[in-house]
Amino acid sequence: MRVVLAEDLYLLRSGLERLLEAHGFNVIAAVDNAADLLTALVDEKPDVAIVDVRLPPTFTDEGLRAAIEGRRQVPGLPVLVLSQYVEQLYARELLADQAGAVGYLLKDRVFNDDQFTDAIRAVAGGGTVMDPEVIAKLMTRRQRDEPVTRLSAREREVLDLMAEGRSNSAIAQRLFISEKAVGKHSTSIFAKLNLAPSEDDNRRVLAVLAYLNQ
C-alpha cells in the first residue's frame, strides 16, 4: 500500500516511517511541510496519506488545510489526519465533503500499532475513522437528547464504536459478543435514532456522525 507521510518533527517522521514499513506499508514520500504535501498528494495520488495538522510555515493548521485542498483536487483521496489534540470543528471540516475515506486521530493512538494500522487500512478502503475523544465530545452534547437516552448501555457502547468507524467484526471483538449480536444492536440503534438502516460500513459511520453532529 502506497503511503504519503507528512510530519515536520524529524523524530516522529522517522519513527512513523519505520513503524509503517514494519507493517508492510510502502512510504513513497515523507515530507515536512504543507506545500510538498500538496504536491505529493496531487502528483502521487497515494493509497492513503498520513498528515500532521501542524506543519510549517505557519505551524497552525497547515496540514489540515493541505489535506482538505488535496481532497478537493483529488476527490475521495484517503487521508488520515493526526494531531496532538482533536477538535470537533476540524472533524466537521474533514467530514464536510461526505466522501468518506477520511480519518482523524490523536497522535497517541499510534502507540497501539495494531489499532493504528487497522485505522490506516480502513481509511484507505474508503472508511471513516474518528478518534474516540471526538466521539466522546459529540456524545456529551447528545446525552441530554431524548433518542440517545432511549438506548441501552450496550447499545451506547456499540454506537460509540460505530462512530469511531469500526466494522461489525471489530466491534464484536472489542465487546466480546458475536457479530450477529452487533448487527442486532445496530438495527435497534438505527430504529431508535430514526436513521435509515444501512449495510455499508462507511455509510453507517457517516449517518451516525451526521446524527451526532446535528
Next chain:
Amino acid sequence: MSGMAFLGLLVVFTIFVLVAQRVVLRLWRRMREQGAGALAIRLHRPRDIRWGAALLPVTIGFLVLAGTYGITNVDGTGSGNLFSAKSIPGDLFYTLLVLAAVTLYTLVQPRRAGYLAAAGLAGIGAWVLFQALVFPHYAYDYEWYGWLRDQLYFPELVLVAAACLTGGFFLTRRTIVADVRARRSGLTAQVERLARTRADAVDSAAAELRRLERDLHDGAQARLVALGINLRTAEKLIEVSPTAAAALVADCRNTATLALSELRDLVRGIYPPVLADRGLGDAIRALALDCPVLTLTDIQLPGRPPAPVESAVYFAVAEALSNAAKHAEAKTILIRATHERGMLRVQIDDDGVGGADPASGTGLAGMEQRLGAFDGILAVSSPAGGPTIVVIEVPCALSSLKTSTS
C-alpha cells in the same frame, strides 16, 4: 461705509463662516456615526450650556463698553455708540452677526464658551476698575468740575467693577477650575485603576505559573521519571524474563499516553491550540461545539485581536459557557461576537434559571480581573428566573486575518 466698518464686517463674517463650518462638519460626522440621534444629543447637555450661556451677556457687555469708549467708532465722529441711533442700521447688523456667532459657538463648544465668559467678565471688571481709578483724571481734567464728576461716578464704577470681578471669579471657579480639578481627579482615578489592574494581572500571572509548575511536577514530569525507571527494569528483565519485560513495556506505553493527555490539558489551559491556529472566531465556535448544551454562534470578526486580548476573551467565554452548562440548566446558549468602533464585544445569553452573581464565585470575578488589565469589562445581567446575559467588552484593534477560514 468707512474702511474701519468694512474691516470689521470682514472679520466678523470670517469668524462666522469658520464657526458655521465647524458646526456643520461636526453635526455631519455625528449624524453619520450615530444617525438622527445626533441633534438630540447635542441639545440635551444643559449642564454644559449652563455656564457657556453667560458668554452672550458678557459679549453684549463688551460691545456696550467698546461703544462707550469709541473703540468701535464706525461713523468717524468720535461719538459712535454701537447702540446709538446714528449707527443704525449698519452697526446693528454687525452686532447681530457677532451675537449670532457667539450663540453658535456656545452651542458647539459650551464648555469653552464658559471659559471665555469667565475670562471676559473678569476682564470687564478689571477694565472698569482701571477706568474708575485712573482714566477720569485724563478724561475730565480740562474741565473745572471734572474732579467733582469723578467723585460722583467713582462709587458706581467701583460697584460695577466689584460685581463683574466677583462674577468673573465665580464663573472661573465653576468652569475652568472645576474642569481642571475634574480632569486631575479623573487622572488620579485612572492611575489608581491602572495600578490595581496591573497588580491583579501580575498576581494572576504568578499564580498561573505556580499552578503550571505544580501540574508539570506532579504530572508529566513524574510520569517521565516512572517511564525511565520502568524501561531500565525492562531492559534488565528482557533476557531473564521476556514476558515480564513485555508487560513492563506495555505499562510504559500507558504511562506515556497518560503523560500526553495531561500535557494536552495543560496546553489547553495555557493557550488553546485552536485559538493559536484559527483565532478567536473559530476558537469560540470550537467551544460552542464542545459545550454539552446546544450553543449557537453568530460571530462577525473580520480580523484577529492582539494575542493577549484574544486569550483573555477566549477564557472569559469558556467560563461563561461552563457556568451556563453547570449552573443554569439552560436549553440553549447564544454567543454573539462583534467588533465595532474599536470595541470587541462578545455576548453570551442563556435561557436558564438566572441568579448568576460574580461575587459568589471565583470564575466570573477572575475573568473580570483578567479583562481589566486590557481596560475590558465583564458585565452580568441575571435576574432570578433568567435569562442570563454576560457581556464582555474590550477596546482593541483587529489585525487582518493572515489565513482565511474555510
